[in-house]
Amino acid sequence: METPAQDAAHMARAVELAAHGHGTTSPNPVVGCVVLDAAGRVAGEGFHAYAGGPHAEVVALAQAGERARGGTAYVTLEPCDHTGRTGPCSRALLAAGVARVVIAVSDPNPKAAGGAARLRDHGVAVTTGVLAGAAERVNEEWLTYARLGRAHVTWKFAATLDGRSAAEDGTSKWITSPEARADVHRLRAASGAIIAGIGTVLADDPQLTARPAAAARDVAERSAVAAREAALGASDGAGREGGVLEGGADAVALGAVEHSAAGATRKGGATREGGATREGATCEGAAECEGGWLVGGGARSRRVPLRVVVDAEARTPQSARVLDDQAPTLIAIADDTGTTLKADLLRLPRRDGGLDLEALLRELARRDVVSVFLEGGPTLAGAFVRQGLVDRVVAYLAPALLGSGRAALGAAGVGTIAGLHRLTFDEISPIGPDVRLIARPFTQRGRE
Numbered sequence: 001m002e003t004p005a006q007d008a009a010h011m012a013r014a015v016e017l018a019a020h021g022h023g024t025t026s027p028n029p030v031v032g033c034v035v036l037d038a039a040g041r042v043a044g045e046g047f048h049a050y051a052g053g054p055h056a057e058v059v060a061l062a063q064a065g066e067r068a069r070g071g072t073a074y075v076t077l078e079p080c081d082h083t084g085r086t087g088p089c090s091r092a093l094l095a096a097g098v099a100r101v102v103i104a105v106s107d108p109n110p111k112a113a114g115g116a117a118r119l120r121d122h123g124v125a126v127t128t129g130v131l132a133g134a135a136e137r138v139n140e141e142w143l144t145y146a147r148l149g150r151a152h153v154t155w156k157f158a159a160t161l162d163g164r165s166a167a168e169d170g171t172s173k174w175i176t177s178p179e180a181r182a183d184v185h186r187l188r189a190a191s192g193a194i195i196a197g198i199g200t201v202l203a204d205d206p207q208l209t210a211r212p213a214a215a216a217r218d219v220a221e222r223s224a225v226a227a228r229e230a231a232l233g234a235s236d237g238a239g240r241e242g243g244v245l246e247g248g249a250d251a252v253a254l255g256a257v258e259h260s261a262a263g264a265t266r267k268g269g270a271t272r273e274g275g276a277t278r279e280g281a282t283c284e285g286a287a288e289c290e291g292g293w294l295v296g297g298g299a300r301s302r303r304v305p306l307r308v309v310v311d312a313e314a315r316t317p318q319s320a321r322v323l324d325d326q327a328p329t330l331i332a333i334a335d336d337t338g339t340t341l342k343a344d345l346l347r348l349p350r351r352d353g354g355l356d357l358e359a360l361l362r363e364l365a366r367r368d369v370v371s372v373f374l375e376g377g378p379t380l381a382g383a384f385v386r387q388g389l390v391d392r393v394v395a396y397l398a399p400a401l402l403g404s405g406r407a408a409l410g411a412a413g414v415g416t417i418a419g420l421h422r423l424t425f426d427e428i429s430p431i432g433p434d435v436r437l438i439a440r441p442f443t444q445r446g447r448e
Contacts, residue, residue: 104135179432
């Protein structure tokens with residue numbers, strides 16, 4: 001049996017593999033798996049690469065073949081125990097004859113949970129909680145979605161070193177560098193939705209899309225990794241010595257994805273019309289509420305992020321670029337607002353002088369939007385912070401000073417130092433001449 005240090009090392013590799021699924025598995029979680037043979041050598045590796053595709057355990061077991069018998073499997077999320085678009089991973093592990101399974105995080109989804117219990121019932125040794133913090137972090141968007149029933153929120157802003165996001169005259173292009181802006185498009189492309197407020201739409205007329213080139217590079221890089229590390233059906237006898245898989249089999253590529261603006265197509269799905277209320281929200285117009293748009297071809301096509309405008313009084317101009325045909329768009333308005341706007345409308349209750357943003361996030365989750373990327377101005381950002389709905393902050397700081405102008409964050413419900421919204425830093429890294437800071441609330445509701 002492996003030592004605790006060996007367990008941690010193999011689980012760290014599984015977490016690393018899981019990260020390759022970011023942006024293409026939604027609404028599924030990202031999962032990584034490492035399979036050892038009975039002698040403790042790595043026999044197979046895998047990650048869940050796209051929704052509907054083989055799960056991480058299946059990929060790793062296929063690579064390991066008969067060498068999995070009597071071995072150990074390391075999985076970042078409890079193996080599923082239900083049949084959806086793929087079979088239960090718990091049964092795949094049993095069929096492969098794995099003797100021990102090490103799990104980082106239990107599955108909070110009651111429809112899929114139970115894999116650990118099934119394995120134990122069939123005599124498999126199960127260890128849980130190994131590197132749970134790292135596994136939670138790599139899967140935080142989906143875990144928020146599964147545990148809290150709402151989309152995970154990343155708030156992004158760009159500012160000068162003295163915290164200004166625009167000059168006194170309202171100009172803000174460009175505070176940060178091209179490198180920082182390219183990084184933003186990468187994060188946008190991995191999100192299920194991009195949210196902005198009506199103030200930003202009226203002032204800047206943004207398109208709120210992820211640039212195809214950024215999405216293409218990101219997916220192409222991870223598809224290349226998939227071809228190397230998550231091969232399906234590698235030949236028997238492949239082993240891993242010193243951290244490198246060995247053996248004569250070539251990996252089977254999971255499919256490179258080509259992206260272009262012209263390649264965007266709607267995914268089929270039923271439309272909802274009229275005012276049937278669902279949990280405090282209604283959807284009007286010819287909205288494909290359950291679907292999305294797909295870009296590219298092959299197995300790892302990604303959904304184009306949904307564009308969402310928070311616009312309580314329905315002031316979005318019919319000519320706004322956010323209503324073009326480059327991506328689906330949802331306009332969130334107050335449930336008592338009258339409008340002639342021709343757009344997909346979502347009616348929400350009012351709250352704190354604006355809209356009930358938690359109702360918005362719950363409705364997005366109901367539509368299988370796991371994560372959202374919050375952009376726009378300080379007013380909407382302040383409302384999200386005030387309602388306790390920001391899960392992660394990504395700040396791009398430029399080495400520049402303005403001295404006056406617009407702050408990045410508006411009223412956030414703080415009147416005294418004792419009420420500060422405390423954050424913890426996860427990462428501080430240079431992006432071109434700028435610095436990117438990633439932080440999250442010190443305590444997060446539902447996760448204490």
